Amino acid sequence: MRCLIVLCLMVTLMAAGGALAQEAAPTATPVGPLWVPSATFTPSPTPGFTPSPEGDDPRLVVCGAPFQRGWFPYRVYRHDRLADLLVGVDGLTITQVAALNCLDDPAALPVGAVIWLPPGAAAGIAPGEVGDRPTRRATIFEFSASARQVQNIGPGISFRWRAEGRTAYFYICPPEPEKTCERPLDARPVPLEYVTPAIGGFYYVGPVRYRLEVLAGDDYTDPYTFEDVTVEVVCTHDAMGEVAGYQTCPVEPIRYVPAAWQAFENGVMMWLGDRREIWVMTYDGHLRVYADRYQEGDPDPTAVPPKGLAVPIRGFGRLWAELGGAESVLGWATGGERGYQAGWQAAGRYSYTTYVGGASGIIYAITLPPGSQTGYWAQVRG
Numbered sequence: 494m495r496c497l498i499v500l501c502l503m504v505t506l507m508a509a510g511g512a513l514a515q516e517a518a519p520t521a522t523p524v525g526p527l528w529v530p531s532a533t534f535t536p537s538p539t540p541g542f543t544p545s546p547e548g549d550d551p552r553l554v555v556c557g558a559p560f561q562r563g564w565f566p567y568r569v570y571r572h573d574r575l576a577d578l579l580v581g582v583d584g585l586t587i588t589q590v591a592a593l594n595c596l597d598d599p600a601a602l603p604v605g606a607v608i609w610l611p612p613g614a615a616a617g618i619a620p621g622e623v624g625d626r627p628t629r630r631a632t633i634f635e636f637s638a639s640a641r642q643v644q645n646i647g648p649g650i651s652f653r654w655r656a657e658g659r660t661a662y663f664y665i666c667p668p669e670p671e672k673t674c675e676r677p678l679d680a681r682p683v684p685l686e687y688v689t690p691a692i693g694g695f696y697y698v699g700p701v702r703y704r705l706e707v708l709a710g711d712d713y714t715d716p717y718t719f720e721d722v723t724v725e726v727v728c729t730h731d732a733m734g735e736v737a738g739y740q741t742c743p744v745e746p747i748r749y750v751p752a753a754w755q756a757f758e759n760g761v762m763m764w765l766g767d768r769r770e771i772w773v774m775t776y777d778g779h780l781r782v783y784a785d786r787y788q789e790g791d792p793d794p795t796a797v798p799p800k801g802l803a804v805p806i807r808g809f810g811r812l813w814a815e816l817g818g819a820e821s822v823l824g825w826a827t828g829g830e831r832g833y834q835a836g837w838q839a840a841g842r843y844s845y846t847t848y849v850g851g852a853s854g855i856i857y858a859i860t861l862p863p864g865s866q867t868g869y870w871a872q873v874r875g
Contacts, residue, residue, distance in 0.1 A: 556595035558609035567610050569602045570677040572667050576696035576739075581613045581649075583694055586842060600739070631658035631709040631718045638703075638722050645742045646729040649693025652722065655686045658707040663689075666721065668700040674721075676706060695726045698740040733838045733848035733856055734873055744842045752835035754852040755809055758802070758824030762809045763851065765835065771812050772859075775822050780859065780868040787811050794818060798825050805830065851875065 558564055567578065575587050575596075591599035594608045602608070636654040643650040652663070663683045666674035685707070695701070706719040728742035751766035760775035764785060773781045787808035794814045798804050802825035805813045809830060819825050836850035846860045855875030861868035 556593060558590070558593040558595075561593070561609065561611070563612040564609040565612075565614075566607050567614075568677075568679050569604050569606050569608060570679070571604055571675060572672075573602050573604075573677075574697075575599050575602060577665050577701075578610055579614050579694075579696065580692055581694050582611050585611055587696060631707040631716060632656060633705060633707055633718055633720050636705045636720045636722060638724050640724070642725045642727060643693070643695070644729040645695040645698065645726055647693060649691035650724055651691050652689045652703060652705075653687070654705050656705065656707045658685065658709045658718075660708045661685050662704075662706045664704055664706075666702040666704050668702050668723070670702070670721075670723075674702070674704055676704075696739075696741060698726050698728060698742060700725055730838075733836055733850065734840055734858060743838055743840075745839060747836045747838045749834040750837055751832075752850075753809070753830050753832045754835075755805055755830040756827045758827060760823050761851070762805065762812070762823070763835075763849075764808055771808060773812070773816070773823065774857070774870050778869055778871060780861065780870045782861070782866045782868070783812055785812075802827060803829060848873070 559566075575591060579585070579587060579590060587599045590611065596602065596608070633654065633656045636656075637652070639651045639653070654661075654663075660682050661684070662676055662680045664677055664680055666672075700723050702721050702723045704719055704721050706717075709716045730743045730746040732743050733747055734743075750768075753764040753766075755762045760773065763772040763774065764770070765772070769785045771783045771785050773783065785808050791807075791811055793806040793810045794804050796804050796814075796818055798819070804810065805826050807830070809826075813821060813823065813826075816823070831852045833850075833852055836848070836856075838848045840846040840848060840858070845862050846858055849857045849859050851857055851872075853875060856873050858871045858873050859868060860870070
């Protein structure tokens with residue numbers, strides 16, 4: 494009986510995968526040359542996903558990167574980071590691209606493997622041709638960036654160079670100057686004189702090192718030379734919270750909403766005017782969301798607090814009384830209610846965590862799944 498159940502489940506999954514493939518009827522694109530970036534950095538306006546063709550391997554139902562329109566194959570080399578390869582791409586996250594490539598960890602790329610990248614990814618430099626006349630020296634006359642600092646979201650940064658030699662290459666190096674920088678095995682030549690399109694859409698904050706390498710020929714003096722230019726990526730928007738590991742930037746600016754805040758013996762109450770909600774945050778790290786049902790003229794609680802403590806009023810007072818007053822999970826108030834403008838910023842584009850400002854410079858990390866009335870909180874600043 495157990496074998497029969499397993500067999501039925503396998504048949505159901507295969508049927509579902511087949512129906513998905515028949516609906517889209519995709520055609521696998523032949524694999525062309527590795528790392529063929531587009532000539533510009535214009536991202537696909539509405540990147541769409543098409544199901545993979547039917548097959549015995551269940552990964553084909555999920556990992557559809559090779560079958561996406563316009564995506565091109567790229568062989569991973571040492572020091573590659575997926576975030577660097579996706580510079581210039583908007584509308585897709587690192588996690589989405591990693592999932593479509595069946596990568597277990599977006600921060601760990603298997604060297605030598607071929608992955609598929611969306612249009613506009615990598616260093617979309619127009620390919621150059623190897624010179625017909627080898628020169629006696631490889632010389633770089635100019636290699637510069639339009640700015641030494643660039644915001645992660647904005648117009649981007651371009652590079653200009655002018656060199657003499659037989660072949661030139663332009664690629665990204667590890668940001669640390671003491672680390673070895675190796676040219677990708679599949680790097681394509683670039684023109685000896687060129688101005689790149691604007692490069693933007695950086696994921697990580699900090700230095701990014703670019704290298705121009707020029708070769709003359711093995712039979713000539715000084716056959717090889719290179720220069721590095723390092724630019725500093727900074728956040729376009731100020732960040733309320735912090736990031737572990739690689740430092741990233743917030744996806745939206747801080748917005749401010751009318752709020753009120755009051756401390757209690759065992760937690761905090763916070764009112765958010767734009768949402769008409771009261772958050773009860775207890776010191777065990779749990780959060781509960783309540784609708785603000787206070788109406789002007791509603792009576793305040795009449796309880797008499799011990800010396801040094803207080804009774805909440807208005808919306809806080811009504812909810813406090815409904816929860817049990819001094820016998821509730823909050824206990825007595827330890828001070829008065831404060832009105833202010835609370836900062837509000839999502840921790841990520843699709844994150845369930847939001848950074849919210851409390852009174853007196855406090856910053857909370859609020860994790861609350863959509864539609865849920867319960868969540869978690871932690872004080873991260875103040």
